[in-house]
Amino acid sequence: MSAEAVPVVAPDAALEPAPASALVETRDLTRRYGTSIALNSLTLTIPQGAIFGFIGPNGAGKTTTMRILTTLLLPTSGQAWVAGHSVVREPQAVRRMVGFMPDFFGVYDNLKAWEYLDFFAAAYGVPASRRTAMIDELLDLVDLSHKRDAYVMDLSRGMKQRLSLARTMAHNPELLILDEPASGLDPRARVELRELLRELQLLGKTIMISSHILTELAEMCTHIGIIEQGTLLAAGDVQTMMHSLQPHRIYEVHVLSDLPTAADLVREVPGVLSVRELPNESPPMLQIDHEGDEQQVGALLTRLISGGAIVTHFAGQVSDLEEVFLRITAGTVASE
Numbered sequence: 001m002s003a004e005a006v007p008v009v010a011p012d013a014a015l016e017p018a019p020a021s022a023l024v025e026t027r028d029l030t031r032r033y034g035t036s037i038a039l040n041s042l043t044l045t046i047p048q049g050a051i052f053g054f055i056g057p058n059g060a061g062k063t064t065t066m067r068i069l070t071t072l073l074l075p076t077s078g079q080a081w082v083a084g085h086s087v088v089r090e091p092q093a094v095r096r097m098v099g100f101m102p103d104f105f106g107v108y109d110n111l112k113a114w115e116y117l118d119f120f121a122a123a124y125g126v127p128a129s130r131r132t133a134m135i136d137e138l139l140d141l142v143d144l145s146h147k148r149d150a151y152v153m154d155l156s157r158g159m160k161q162r163l164s165l166a167r168t169m170a171h172n173p174e175l176l177i178l179d180e181p182a183s184g185l186d187p188r189a190r191v192e193l194r195e196l197l198r199e200l201q202l203l204g205k206t207i208m209i210s211s212h213i214l215t216e217l218a219e220m221c222t223h224i225g226i227i228e229q230g231t232l233l234a235a236g237d238v239q240t241m242m243h244s245l246q247p248h249r250i251y252e253v254h255v256l257s258d259l260p261t262a263a264d265l266v267r268e269v270p271g272v273l274s275v276r277e278l279p280n281e282s283p284p285m286l287q288i289d290h291e292g293d294e295q296q297v298g299a300l301l302t303r304l305i306s307g308g309a310i311v312t313h314f315a316g317q318v319s320d321l322e323e324v325f326l327r328i329t330a331g332t333v334a335s336e
């Protein structure tokens with residue numbers, strides 16, 4: 001623990017421990033460059049095991065946040081912890097926990113893929129006796145075993161990204177922070193990246209991943225945070241955010257019994273805004289526009305069944321995550 005790093009943060013405040021359940025926790029994290037504010041009082045929690053998508057346009061403050069969390073940059077004020085370790089007071093402990101993939105690859109063209117990993121594993125202090133097996137495992141994990149002896153310069157962009165990701169794993173960190181890893185990848189390479197992230201999540205890793213293109217992240221994240229001009233606009237788990245940001249939702253109900261009778265059953269149920277009968281669908285269905293909570297959705301189905309309707313299907317329409325994003329950001333986050 002180094003004492004020199006402390007002055008940017010009020011000493012008594014910096015001693016507060018982070019809540020135990022969160023792997024990443026920031027409180028009023030602020031970074032100024034001269035008079036401009038790159039990051040404005042960011043308060044954020046990333047639970048253990050999450051794939052957290054950090055979404056915002058260029059210049060929003062994503063890289064700044066990631067550099068602070070990886071101890072490469074000091075905050076002007078505020079606090080941040082990784083697994084309970086303060087990024088300001090315990091940078092060494094934080095670095096052991098975190099693997100960082102920056103948004104540029106760097107130049108290591110005269111190295112072979114395995115040499116590249118060997119170089120970084122050595123830098124992380126992995127003993128030579130363990131490195132060979134570890135490198136094989138990492139190459140296998142990112143599906144590059146067949147490129148073990150290829151020069152880094154000859155790899156495709158997608159392969160370079162995966163190699164770079166393997167590098168961030170060389171010291172087996174709990175938390176992976178990946179800055180715009182999908183940018184510039186073709187669709188196939190993106191799918192491969194997404195599968196790789198799922199695999200890493202299954203291995204117990206927590207992943208923070210940024211993008212200025214929301215569709216890149218929409219399908220792979222368990223949690224999201226949306227940032228604009230240094231300010232967090234919204235954050236939370238994807239399900240809850242979808243729910244809280246959708247004022248109402250359409251439920252589709254397939255009905256085998258008489259449709260008008262079923263419709264009459266639910267018209268007056270609390271939360272129901274309107275009921276549409278679609279007798280010519282196969283099977284015939286009701287579309288119920290509903291603004292209630294989960295309890296009321298349950299009551300809706302109970303009403304149908306107890307009223308004698310024969311229901312074979314009951315489901316809320318899935319609305320696009322993208323739609324939800326656009327609602328929060330008023331269109332300033334790119335949708336590609």
Ligand SMILES: Nc1ncnc2c1ncn2[C@@H]1O[C@H](COP(=O)(O)OP(=O)(O)O)[C@@H](O)[C@H]1O
Nearest residue numbers: 033037038056057058059060061062063064065
């Ligand atoms: N070294 C720096 N000096 C001055 N301004 C900077 C510096 N680094 C970043 N900024 C500014 O901080 C803001 C946030 O940048 P950044 O965190 O890189 O955003 P993002 O990664 O979301 O694109 C931008 O306005 C950027 O111009």
Ligand SMILES: [Mg+2]
Nearest residue numbers: 062063064103
């Ligand atoms: Mg950036």
